[in-house]
Structure formats: structure tokens, C-alpha cells
Amino acid sequence: MGVFEVEPQEFPDRVSFNHYLAEHYDTLIENDLYVIAGLTEYSREDFLDLLRNDGYEVVEDYGGIQKIRCDYGGDRPAEFYLSYDVEDNVILFYTDMRKTEEVENTIEPFLENKPGVHYLYISPSLLQEIREKIVSEDPATEITEFVAKRTERTETSARFRPEEWRTINYYGRDGLESLREMEEHYGVLPRIMEFNVPGDLCFRINHEGVFKLKNGSLKRLFKHIETCIEEALKVKQAYERTDFEMITASAQLEVPTSEPAAITLNNRIRYHELDGLKDSMQDRDYVLVGSYSEEGSLYFTTEVIDQVKNSTFRIKANEDQIRIFPQDESDLGTFYRFYEFIQDSVDESAELAPA
Numbered sequence: 001m002g003v004f005e006v007e008p009q010e011f012p013d014r015v016s017f018n019h020y021l022a023e024h025y026d027t028l029i030e031n032d033l034y035v036i037a038g039l040t041e042y043s044r045e046d047f048l049d050l051l052r053n054d055g056y057e058v059v060e061d062y063g064g065i066q067k068i069r070c071d072y073g074g075d076r077p078a079e080f081y082l083s084y085d086v087e088d089n090v091i092l093f094y095t096d097m098r099k100t101e102e103v104e105n106t107i108e109p110f111l112e113n114k115p116g117v118h119y120l121y122i123s124p125s126l127l128q129e130i131r132e133k134i135v136s137e138d139p140a141t142e143i144t145e146f147v148a149k150r151t152e153r154t155e156t157s158a159r160f161r162p163e164e165w166r167t168i169n170y171y172g173r174d175g176l177e178s179l180r181e182m183e184e185h186y187g188v189l190p191r192i193m194e195f196n197v198p199g200d201l202c203f204r205i206n207h208e209g210v211f212k213l214k215n216g217s218l219k220r221l222f223k224h225i226e227t228c229i230e231e232a233l234k235v236k237q238a239y240e241r242t243d244f245e246m247i248t249a250s251a252q253l254e255v256p257t258s259e260p261a262a263i264t265l266n267n268r269i270r271y272h273e274l275d276g277l278k279d280s281m282q283d284r285d286y287v288l289v290g291s292y293s294e295e296g297s298l299y300f301t302t303e304v305i306d307q308v309k310n311s312t313f314r315i316k317a318n319e320d321q322i323r324i325f326p327q328d329e330s331d332l333g334t335f336y337r338f339y340e341f342i343q344d345s346v347d348e349s350a351e352l353a354p355a
Contacts, residue, residue, distance in 0.1 A: 051082075111209075121339070122231075124189035261335065263339065287307060
């Protein structure tokens with residue numbers, strides 16, 4: 001059995017498709033609905049070509065929406081509906097097939113590994129904001145499951161053993177109260193949360209832009225997805241300000257020049273922490289070439305090879321800021337992946353510097 005069926009009609013964009021799904025959800029979809037969000041720098045046609053080259057085929061065309069299929073070696077092909085926003089290059093995949101099979105073996109690694117694309121990274125602070133907004137609107141809201149982490153370099157306050165990093169997986173109807181307590185006592189921040197808004201909505205959200213609707217108002221879930229898209233586009237705008245080009249200096253000489261993006265740190269980097277930073281980067285499949293550092297007023301620079309996205313960039317850092325310089329061709333997926341690394345391993349409260 002494949003993905004849920006929709007009526008043969010034209011959908012000009014994701015807004016119209018989302019409206020259709022919200023109106024017909026109860027009769028269309030029997031299983032949990034997954035919406036997987038991402039961003040790309042490819043045009044619509046180039047993105048479809050990228051999918052085709054990765055083994056996907058378009059089996060139905062609904063105008064602004066395509067039904068795609070991929071045979072990944074499982075007991076049935078994986079099928080999704082795809083929307084592509086031509087203005088912001090936002091991509092959404094919709095399916096009611098299995099998360100642990102069709103989703104995890106196709107779209108998730110595609111978004112994580114392919115150059116020029118990336119999943120819609122949702123920061124811990126944004127997850128907290130979404131939680132508090134939901135609870136303020138519906139005080140009876142329960143969090144029934146969550147995953148929360150405390151990273152090694154965090155400066156998030158913790159009452160107990162603040163020097164320890166930790167990951168907490170929690171199941172229980174008192175998850176909201178427990179998560180708030182653990183944030184205060186153990187300094188953890190959310191990565192995954194499952195909400196139950198009584199009589200209205202039950203859904204799950206994770207930091208990799210995967211939304212799971214178990215039951216309830218799909219229209220309301222789409223509002224939360226749009227909030228996450230708006231925040232992710234701010235990162236994309238910072239990426240779009242970066243640039244690389246060869247400038248002709250003379251008839252015989254071209255000089256490379258690039259315009260960086262900057263990440264401001266609230267948790268300052270110290271010279272004695274550089275070895276740990278390099279180790280963390282290597283653990284996340286980055287290769288550092290030609291590293292150089294100076295003590296005192298910290299200066300650190302290195303060329304970075306991203307083995308996952310197969311791209312290269314250079315960083316220059318002082319205690320308060322990391323600047324990212326594209327090399328050869330800048331890559332959206334590379335930029336998102338490194339920004340997530342900084343928030344996950346260097347400074348949870350790091351922010352993109354304004355233009």
C-alpha cells in the first residue's frame with residue numbers, strides 16, 4: 001500500500017495543497033501523517049532533476065504538487081507528495097508511510113547528505129518558543145514525550161552537576177512539568193517534543209524539521225510549520241549574503257574573494273578550548289586543513305572540508321564570533337549543517353550576526 005490518494009486536480013502551491021489536506025484529512029489519511037520540511041538553493045526543475053538522479057520518479061503531477069516514488073529496497077516503494085515554493089525554495093514532503101522505513105531510508109538521508117539542500121533545522125530555543133506559545137493558548141496541553149540534551153560547552157544554567165553533559169528521553173503525561181523542571185535542574189534543552197492538546201491536536205516535532213500528526217487539526221499544525229519556516233528563512237538570508245568570486249587583478253592573475261556570514265557567540269571561545277573544538281568538528285565529519293591559531297586576543301583560522309556535503313569553506317574565529325567564508329562555490333546545505341553544529345556543540349545561544 002502506498003501513500004494516501006488525493007483527488008485529481010491542480011494545486012498551484014503548498015498553501016492550496018495544505019488547505020485541501022486540512023479540509024479532507026479525516027477521509028484521506030488513516031495513518032499518522034508526516035510532513036518533512038527542507039530548504040534548497042536549486043530551482044524547481046533542477047531540484048526535480050536532483051531527485052530523479054537519486055532514484056525518484058514523478059508518478060503524478062498536480063501542478064504545484066508532484067507525487068514522487070522511490071524504490072529503496074524495502075518491501076514496497078516509498079511515496080511522497082512534494083511541494084516546492086518557487087519564491088523561498090522551501091520544500092515539503094508529505095506521506096503517511098512508515099517513519100522507520102520509507103521516511104528514514106529515503107527523504108531523511110537525502111536532505112541530510114545532498115549538497116545544495118538541507119532539512120529545516122529547528123533550534124532548541126525555537127522549540128521552547130513553540131512550546132510556550134502552545135501552552136499559553138491551551139493551558140491544558142500535555143507533553144507526553146520529549147528528548148532534551150545538555151551539551152559540553154553550554155552556559156545554560158543548571159542546578160545539579162552543571163559540568164556534565166547529558167541526554168534525557170522521557171515518556172509520561174507530565175512531560176511539560178518534567179521538561180521545565182529538567183531545564184531548570186539539569187540545564188537541558190529540547191530536541192524532540194510530542195504535544196497533546198486535548199480535543200484539538202496531537203503531534204510530534206523534532207529539530208530536523210520532521211512533523212508527525214497523530215490526530216487533530218492539521219490546519220493548526222500547518223501554522224506551527226509556517227512559524228518554523230519563517231525562522232529558517234532568516235538563516236537562508238544570511239547564507240545568501242555570502243559570495244565567492246574570482247577577481248581579475250591583472251592579465252595573468254585572478255584573485256579569489258569571498259563575502260562571509262558571521263555567527264555571534266555568547267559563550268566565548270577560549271584558546272585552551274580549541275583542541276576540543278577541533279575534535280568536535282572531526283567527530284561531525286569535518287576535516288580541518290591548514291589550521292592556525294594565536295593566543296591572547298584569540299585568533300583561529302582553518303580550511304574546513306565537509307565530508308557529508310562534499311564541500312569546502314574557511315572559518316576565521318575570535319572569542320566572540322565565527323566568520324564563514326565560502327570557497328569555490330557556496331552551498332546552502334553546508335551552511336545550515338555548520339550553523340547547527342555551532343549551536344549543538346559550541347554555543348546553544350549562538351546567533352547570526354545582522355548584515
